[in-house]
Amino acid sequence: MRTALVTGVAGQDGIYLARSLRASGMVVVGTVAPGFAADDPRRVYLGDVDLRPVDVRDGTALEALVAAVEPDEVYNLAALSSVGRSWEEPERTAATNAAPVEHLVAALLRLRARRGRDARLFQASSAEVHGTAADSPYARAKAAADEVVRAARAEHDLFAVCGVLHNHESPLRSPQFVTRKITLSAAEIALGRRASVSLGNLDVRRDWGFAGEYVEAMRLQLAHDVPLDLPLGTGRVHTLQDLLERAFEAAGLGQPGDRVVQDPALLRPSDTAAFVADPEPAAAALGWRARVGFDALVEHMVAVDLARLRTGVPAALDYLAPARITA
Numbered sequence: 001m002r003t004a005l006v007t008g009v010a011g012q013d014g015i016y017l018a019r020s021l022r023a024s025g026m027v028v029v030g031t032v033a034p035g036f037a038a039d040d041p042r043r044v045y046l047g048d049v050d051l052r053p054v055d056v057r058d059g060t061a062l063e064a065l066v067a068a069v070e071p072d073e074v075y076n077l078a079a080l081s082s083v084g085r086s087w088e089e090p091e092r093t094a095a096t097n098a099a100p101v102e103h104l105v106a107a108l109l110r111l112r113a114r115r116g117r118d119a120r121l122f123q124a125s126s127a128e129v130h131g132t133a134a135d136s137p138y139a140r141a142k143a144a145a146d147e148v149v150r151a152a153r154a155e156h157d158l159f160a161v162c163g164v165l166h167n168h169e170s171p172l173r174s175p176q177f178v179t180r181k182i183t184l185s186a187a188e189i190a191l192g193r194r195a196s197v198s199l200g201n202l203d204v205r206r207d208w209g210f211a212g213e214y215v216e217a218m219r220l221q222l223a224h225d226v227p228l229d230l231p232l233g234t235g236r237v238h239t240l241q242d243l244l245e246r247a248f249e250a251a252g253l254g255q256p257g258d259r260v261v262q263d264p265a266l267l268r269p270s271d272t273a274a275f276v277a278d279p280e281p282a283a284a285a286l287g288w289r290a291r292v293g294f295d296a297l298v299e300h301m302v303a304v305d306l307a308r309l310r311t312g313v314p315a316a317l318d319y320l321a322p323a324r325i326t327a
Helices: 012-023 041-045 058-071 083-090 088-095 099-115 136-154 178-190 210-223 240-250 280-286 296-312
Strands: 004-009 027-032 052-053 071-078 121-125 158-166 198-200 230-232 260-262
Touching: 004 012, 004 058, 012 027, 012 041, 012 210, 027 058, 027 099, 027 136, 041 099, 041 296, 052 099, 058 099, 071 099, 071 210, 088 099, 099 136, 136 158, 178 198, 178 240, 178 296, 198 240, 210 230, 210 280, 210 296, 230 280, 240 296
Parallel strands: 004 027, 004 071, 027 052, 071 121, 121 158, 158 230, 198 260
Antiparallel strands: none
């Protein structure tokens, strides 16, 4: 059986990817942060994944894991994924988002020398590296990781690719991200558990898609005949105001009105006004296009947040897939 190593397997993308890999019959080994609790709700999604507590900033431990597992595919998804938080923790962001890629490449080259065949590497890059906020610690770390991947490909002929991910969401997104903050707040307001939500810049424009689809594109990139770096997104753009209004409608609240408080303290030090992917390269090379529409995505996230609040169940397999596909 083929084996995949997924760093950051307990994150949003890691969960969706691990479940897809397992469904196809692959053995999945995934890293989790040391101290990942035995009663963590996310374990309901990872029951048949071999979880390994590894701090990806520990290069020696990461390389030892690759040597022990001997994976056929490696998906590097572990990251501090908040641009805002990266300004507060720039050194930790670099140590988590950039340095591990160097250790993974080194380990895979040694693995090639030992067993005589390549493992393939997927690096989760970000559209942020091309935006006007490219000077953020997050974007700089991601750009540095991308350079390591390209050098490994050019200098060592390693099958290594970057998926340049545009914003992708799901009910598994942490509430520290504004998308989930909005859907959870809409659900809480609808159930009378809060009166309003505080937000920053609502004019930000993004290409938002469903994370469960994006992991399929990751797999297709590694299965392709040649290593290609590709943008992954829907090609459609919406404002945060659009998302806010759709979430409130999905929760049965109508227009947000005075239930939204504008808070200047929530503005980022630097922010790219608009991001939209070109979906054609992935469509041409992989036959992949995002199918879950914006409205369906937001409705799904709100519906799951309502279910969580009503039942007290934080994680369930029923929460993963949207009820409908197109907008």
